[in-house]
Amino acid sequence: MPMPELPEVETVRRGLVHFAEGFTISSAQDLHPRLLKPASVAPLAAVVGGKIKEVNRRGKFLWFTLDRDLALVAHLGMTGQFLFPQKERPMPGHVRAHFNLKKGLKSRELLFNDPRTFGWLSVEELTGGVPTSALHIAVDPFDRAFDRDAVIARMRSRKAAIKSVILNQEIMSGVGNIYADESLWRARIHPEISANELSVKKIGALVDAAKEVMAEAVEVGGTSFDAMYINVNGESGFFETSLAAYGQEGEPCPRCGRQIRRIAFGNRSSHFCPKCQVR
Ligand SMILES: [Zn+2]
Numbered sequence: 310m311p312m313p314e315l316p317e318v319e320t321v322r323r324g325l326v327h328f329a330e331g332f333t334i335s336s337a338q339d340l341h342p343r344l345l346k347p348a349s350v351a352p353l354a355a356v357v358g359g360k361i362k363e364v365n366r367r368g369k370f371l372w373f374t375l376d377r378d379l380a381l382v383a384h385l386g387m388t389g390q391f392l393f394p395q396k397e398r399p400m401p402g403h404v405r406a407h408f409n410l411k412k413g414l415k416s417r418e419l420l421f422n423d424p425r426t427f428g429w430l431s432v433e434e435l436t437g438g439v440p441t442s443a444l445h446i447a448v449d450p451f452d453r454a455f456d457r458d459a460v461i462a463r464m465r466s467r468k469a470a471i472k473s474v475i476l477n478q479e480i481m482s483g484v485g486n487i488y489a490d491e492s493l494w495r496a497r498i499h500p501e502i503s504a505n506e507l508s509v510k511k512i513g514a515l516v517d518a519a520k521e522v523m524a525e526a527v528e529v530g531g532t533s534f535d536a537m538y539i540n541v542n543g544e545s546g547f548f549e550t551s552l553a554a555y556g557q558e559g560e561p562c563p564r565c566g567r568q569i570r571r572i573a574f575g576n577r578s579s580h581f582c583p584k585c586q587v588r
Contacts, residue, residue: 312387315449315483316526318369321391323527325364325371328393329419332410333360334375341405341426346382348442349431353406356381356432361410367452368482370443374435382431382440383421389428392420406430449483450520461512464504471507472500472579475515484519487555488526490580492519494554494562499586500572500579525551554580 313321339345339353359375366372373381383389392401405428406421421430433440448454460481467474474480475489484492493500495518498511507515529551553563558571562582571578 312485313369313385313389314485314488314523314526315369315451316488316523318366318371318385319451319523319527321385322364322366322371325373325391328417329361329373329410330364331361332412332415332417333358334381334408335411335416336407336409338407339405340407341423343426344405344421344430346384346429346431346442348433350434351379351432353430353432355379365438367439367443368446368449368478369485370440370446372433372440372443374438378434379432380435380440382433382442384429384442386423386425386427386429388425389421389423392422394418394420445479446482447479448481450481450516450523451483455481457513457516460516461509464512464516465507465509467504469504470501471498471504471512471515472574474504475519481516481519483523486574486577487552488519488523490555491522491553493586494580494582495522497585499588500574500581502588554582556580 334356337353337357345353356373356375356379359377359381361373362376363374364371365374369384371383375381394400401420401422403422403424404420405423405426408419410417410419421428431442433442436444463480464474472489472493475484475492476486490500492515496511496515498507498515504512554569557569557580560569561567562569562585565582565584567582567584569580570583571580
């Protein structure tokens with residue numbers, strides 16, 4: 310399974326809104342020595358008694374806004390999942406945190422399961438409604454505060470390859486390797502062109518394509534829940550059906566039929582159409 314990117318994290322957020330908002334955290338158990346990020350200002354138990362007012366997201370950071378000054382922050386890393394276990398189903402094998410939630414007579418369990426342990430939780434203070442971990446992250450294109458013109462100008466001031474610039478979470482957050490390749494393909498931009506050689510119009514088209522492709526993935530992901538658990542992990546099926554460039558090496562470009570090429574990009578890869586995306 311690919312690493313969760315913004316659309317998957319947004320799908321998780323929507324699932325958590327649906328199943329956890331308005332509930333009070335009646336217990337919180339930390340089950341793994343590396344669950345809590347070192348920057349956590351308090352043990353996990355500090356969230357007990359807190360009512361979940363909202364579940365928010367910036368980039369790939371999620372947080373539960375509680376009726377107190379501290380928020381419960383989560384990052385899914387590579388394999389982190391939030392699960393609401395159903396009765397008589399086996400428990401997943403890598404539960405790192407266990408919560409009981411209550412709302413009136415309703416109660417449910419919430420698990421944080423993470424086989425690879427790159428995900429984490431933390432208890433953090435909020436500044437302007439944003440937890441400390443996410444303060445350095447730029448807003449993503451879905452955020453009300455997103456300033457499209459300012460983002461385009463900042464991208465155009467960079468000499469680096471446009472692919473690195475669109476992945477730079479301090480300029481615009483949310484775009485990972487998969488959606489970078491997809492949005493570059495949609496905007497017909499070669500991944501290795503320097504950002505400062507591209508027009509305002511071209512970078513604008515790229516930013517719009519990134520938002521569009523991620524919105525489509527959220528649409529698809531929003532309807533899929535695992536049968537075993539109420540799995541809000543956002544495994545959307547989008548990856549198998551809708552990718553034009555990412556992971557499609559040797560496959561025909563859906564626009565022109567030329568074979569998609571893969572080139573090295575740091576320790577990862579870039580996928581692009583050599584006919585539609587010329588240097
Ligand atoms: Zn093409």
